[in-house]
Amino acid sequence: MTMTVSVRERSAALGRQVLQALLDEVTLTPKPGLVDLRSRGAHTDLNWALMCHSACVLQPVFAAMADAGAQSEDDDQLRQRIGAIGRNGEALMLAATGGVNTHRGAIWALGLLVTAAAQQGARGASLAPTAVAARAGALARLHDRGAPGATGNKGELACRQYQVDGARGQARAGFPLVTGAGLPALHASRARGDNETTARLNALLAIVSQLDDTCLLSRGGESALLALQEGAARVLAAGGAATADGAKALLALEAVALARGVSPGGAADLLAATLFLDRLTQGEAHGNA
């Protein structure tokens, strides 16, 4: 009995940590093309308040996935369970936003990661980012029998048209751009004394510079993807968002995103995933500086 209560409490705490990561991501400012505290970026149907509302509505969904992860004995059953919770979460999101896709990618990526973190925690296994991401990747590779054969979503269509792996591929590979780009950039930036906002912006740019983001592909095609990847790499090569040259390059990147009407929504989700994994090992020490 006491055991059940403490599993629930830990799951609820993980749900709050996901919520915090989503709020930190959307509040991070200035982001190129994305919704932030200043603006809607390249979006007409999204804004900061709607993104925050959506994140709050989804908190119990992430806690339910964590609960499933903590209590699971069998990976295949767990995969079916979180697939169902994720689809229900998507329906809740659409009902709460009047049909706007605020967090589909986040439900997918952070859903897998929070499940994996809860499973690792319940087994007394490592909560290191690489261990949690690898566990999440293993879950993503299992067949979700409740999933429709085709979603018809823009990401899926872009994957087919441009021969990229998209959100599914990133998860099945164990989130290599979270562990290999976002987290290293976040930590390197903090280590050289950048403030937390700059460190998070540099983590986002490191992800944008390498990700085949289907949000960019579906709105702007390959030329938009390349323009954003190269623009993000230029900010980092100039020393990152904290330097004068980097800040100039970031403004130029934002102008490119707005002129093309594109937004790196997949990279934003992976930044939230980066911040979640960082928080798992760092505790709640980092505020929005």
Ligand SMILES: CC(C)(COP(=O)(O)OP(=O)(O)OC[C@H]1O[C@@H](n2cnc3c(N)ncnc32)[C@H](O[C@H]2O[C@H](COP(=O)(O)OP(=O)(O)OP(=O)(O)O)[C@@H](O)[C@H]2O)[C@@H]1O)[C@@H](O)C(=O)NCCC(=O)NCCS
């Ligand atoms: C397996 C799914 C991820 C279904 O994916 P599908 O291929 O069907 O396509 P999408 O709906 O496009 O979902 C993919 C979302 O993932 C984000 N993303 C894009 N590229 C990548 C990438 N390379 N790596 C990781 N993540 C990526 C992205 O999400 C963000 O963008 C959303 C806004 O996108 P969009 O609707 O295109 O919006 P706009 O461009 O603004 O549209 P318009 O205004 O122009 O109309 C936003 O939500 C961000 O989150 C992609 O959208 C999965 O969804 C699935 O199977 N779900 C059900 C089960 C489940 O959730 N399980 C979870 C636990 S197992």
Ligand SMILES: Nc1ncnc2[nH]cnc12
């Ligand atoms: N900040 C943001 N702006 C637009 N789309 C997003 N998807 C996830 N985070 C986002």
